[in-house]
Amino acid sequence: MRAAVQEQVDRPLVVKDVPMPQPGRRDALLRVEACGVCHTDLHLTDGFFRPLGIDVFPIIPGHEVVGVVEEVGADVTHVKRGDRVGAYFFWTCGLCFVDAAPLFCGGVTMYGGFKSAGLRADQRVAILGIGGLGHLGIQIAKAMGAEVIAITSEGKEEWARDLGADQVITRNGDVGQQLLDLGGADVILTTTVEPKDISSVMRGLRIRGSFVITGMTADPLSIMPAGFAFAQHRIIGSIIGTRQDQAELLDLAIRNDIRPVTEVYPLADVNMVHDRLRQKKVRLRAVQKPS
8 A cells, every 4th residue: 555654753745555464353543535644743753752652663654634534453343344434533524535634633632722711602712813723712712602712813813703703802912911801711722832922911801710721832831830820721732632522532523513614635756745834825624535
């Protein structure tokens, strides 16, 4: 089969023939129809996770995978040949392949973060960074019944409202003060890696509020422990949801027409796609197809 292979860290991917995997007794073999390209793929290929002991080269990256079951092991009973499934957890989702792929990482990262924060329908959530993750976050939070404040760069205000944001703050000043002026938020979820904005927006968190960090940055953040203690705030790290979260998200997406904004590319363009993602030129989720 053809695959894009990262032979070693910080090298271009090579599209080549690799051996067809053979499913074990509890495995399913999936024929990939589409695979989303996530910024975590860049972290992996750049060696970002090596300090954590994750050094798995050569590797075929890609973890937002959807397709059709080709073969199942002897002990597999929950899926069968011909089922449309997603790679994180096998579930017939009812979405087209390109729409479904980004939900298996980006989407469930947002949903899992909201669930960890205990977001309720009577609460207000502020989302810092309306890009590949945040544009899904707006739609998901609205589908969960929350009021949504989008904090985004200049020029994206109307687009954020079109996605469902009730109010929009422009990232051209003190975003924390702007959020306070609007009355603050019960949950703040940040997708950005900009320490200055992350530290600033914390000031807009309401009493007993939850601050969810999904953007991966190695830069330190400073907080005032006394302020967090007296306000009973929580800081939550979240990069992915559970399998149950994934099932709930797919159901939510079908019932509320949650759809990612995607760019679609053939497998042969994998290095170009990674370059576009690295240069922040992808709007908003890239998806690759085998042909």
